[in-house]
Amino acid sequence: MALIFGAAAAVLLAASTQSAAAAETKSAAEPPSPNSVEPAIAPLVLKRDTPVHFMVVSEVTTKTHTQGHRFRLRVDKPVFVDGVLALPVGTTAWGEVLAAKKSGNAGKSGSLEARLLYVDVEGYHVPIGGNNQAKGAGGGAETALGVLALGPLGLFAKGNNAKIKAGELMTGFVEGDTEIPRPKPSAP
Structure with a gap:
């Protein structure tokens, strides 16, 4: 049973690492959302x-x-x-x-x-x-x-x-x- 639990933990760890890498790639490729705040330029x-x-x-x-x-x-x-x-x-x-x-x-x-x-x-x-x-x-x-x-x-x-x-x-x-x-x- 410990072997099954260890294998499941390894699969979860690999999946979370892949989704984090995918999120970083996605955010780098997309322009900022319209809700993002740009620095204000003083008049x-x-x-x-x-x-x-x-x-x-x-x-x-x-x-x-x-x-x-x-x-x-x-x-x-x-x-x-x-x-x-x-x-x-x-x-x-x-x-x-x-x-x-x-x-x-x-x-x-x-x-x-x-x-x-x-x-x-x-x-x-x-x-x-x-x-x-x-x-x-x-x-x-x-x-x-x-x-x-x-x-x-x-x-x-x-x-x-x-x-x-x-x-x-x-x-x-x-x-x-x-x-x-x-x-x-x-x-x-």
């Missing part, structure tokens, strides 16, 4: 009052734009956080027209006030503070000449519209500490 934090330089993408003018109009800008100089590129040149940003007053008769110039809203980083909004004001050139001298040459009809001479030109540079500041995703490492 970047853009600190409050970090300066961000922008360029206006297309002209904004009182001739065609009114209060509430949103306009596109792009980051003009890269922004780094702890040596990591957080906002590359070309990143899209948005501004909004706060007030737009068209030019008027008698040489009255137009005026435009706009504010920066946010930078769009992979769907995350980095709030930016900063305003810009523009005023059209006055047409007072032209109106005076028009009155001399045309009489009262010279009063209908219009002033110039205010505009923020395409390519104009603006600077804004991050309004509060804001987390953004860390850029994914590029493949070698």
Whole structure:
């Protein structure tokens, strides 16, 4: 009987050794399950009052734009956080027209006030503070000449519209500490 018990123990020992080896081989060959935890990558934090330089993408003018109009800008100089590129040149940003007053008769110039809203980083909004004001050139001298040459009809001479030109540079500041995703490492 001891001989049977010894043989059974040897068979069980061999079977458990084989199943352990098979489990190791299987786990090495399979990718990790979706439930496995990958190490977390800490986001970047853009600190409050970090300066961000922008360029206006297309002209904004009182001739065609009114209060509430949103306009596109792009980051003009890269922004780094702890040596990591957080906002590359070309990143899209948005501004909004706060007030737009068209030019008027008698040489009255137009005026435009706009504010920066946010930078769009992979769907995350980095709030930016900063305003810009523009005023059209006055047409007072032209109106005076028009009155001399045309009489009262010279009063209908219009002033110039205010505009923020395409390519104009603006600077804004991050309004509060804001987390953004860390850029994914590029493949070698």
